[in-house]
Amino acid sequence: MRQMTGEITMKTSGRKLYDLTEKVDSWTKANSIETGLLTLYIRHTSASLLIQENHDPEVLLDMERFFDRLVPQGDPLFRHTTEGPDDMPAHIRAALTATSLAVPVQGGRLALGTWQGIFLYEHRTAGHLRTVLTHLIGEETVM
Numbered sequence: 001m002r003q004m005t006g007e008i009t010m011k012t013s014g015r016k017l018y019d020l021t022e023k024v025d026s027w028t029k030a031n032s033i034e035t036g037l038l039t040l041y042i043r044h045t046s047a048s049l050l051i052q053e054n055h056d057p058e059v060l061l062d063m064e065r066f067f068d069r070l071v072p073q074g075d076p077l078f079r080h081t082t083e084g085p086d087d088m089p090a091h092i093r094a095a096l097t098a099t100s101l102a103v104p105v106q107g108g109r110l111a112l113g114t115w116q117g118i119f120l121y122e123h124r125t126a127g128h129l130r131t132v133l134t135h136l137i138g139e140e141t142v143m
Contacts, residue, residue: 003137004031010130012122015086017052017060020132021117024103025110027134034108036138041100043131046090046123048097054117067093073125090123097121108141 008023028038042049053059071089078088101118104111112118120130 001137002031002033002140003135004033005136006134008132008134010120010132011127012047012120012124012130013127015122015125016064017050017119017121019054019117020049020120021054021110021112024118024132024134028105028110028136029108031136032108032141033105033136033138034141036105036136038103038105038110039100039135040103040118041133041135042120043133044128045094046087047128047130048094048099048121048123049101049132050097050119050121051101051103051112051116052119053115054119055115060119067096071096084125086123086125093121093123105136105138 006027008020008027010018010020012018024040040049052063071092073089074085075089080088103118120132122128122130
């Protein structure tokens with residue numbers, strides 16, 4: 001049994017879902033685990049991680065439209081506006097989604113479904129540099 005840790009960084013340019021699948025897949029393959037579990041954890045309170053449809057881009061746009069309606073920016077309910085009017089809505093969006101994901105690894109690959117991708121969901125309107133911690137544990141690939 002082996003385990004590895006690392007991190008993946010991504011520069012965002014504002015509120016939307018960013019496909020992280022290729023970066024995560026490359027990191028996983030480089031660590032030569034045949035069967036195991038990958039844990040991803042985002043180190044931020046105003047961004048999150050999602051496994052979501054990666055085929056039709058309208059799904060990602062619909063997700064953002066839904067969250068805009070559910071947690072509108074500038075709602076007078078919010079008192080915490082220290083970093084701007086998008087600050088508290090970003091925290092709520094992060095609380096409603098996930099800060100960590102667990103993805104099985106089978107045959108040396110992420111065991112995602114046909115239309116699934118891993119996304120970093122930026123909840124702030126300005127861009128940020130986001131860090132996702134990685135932890136992979138499992139059995140090595142036998143050559």
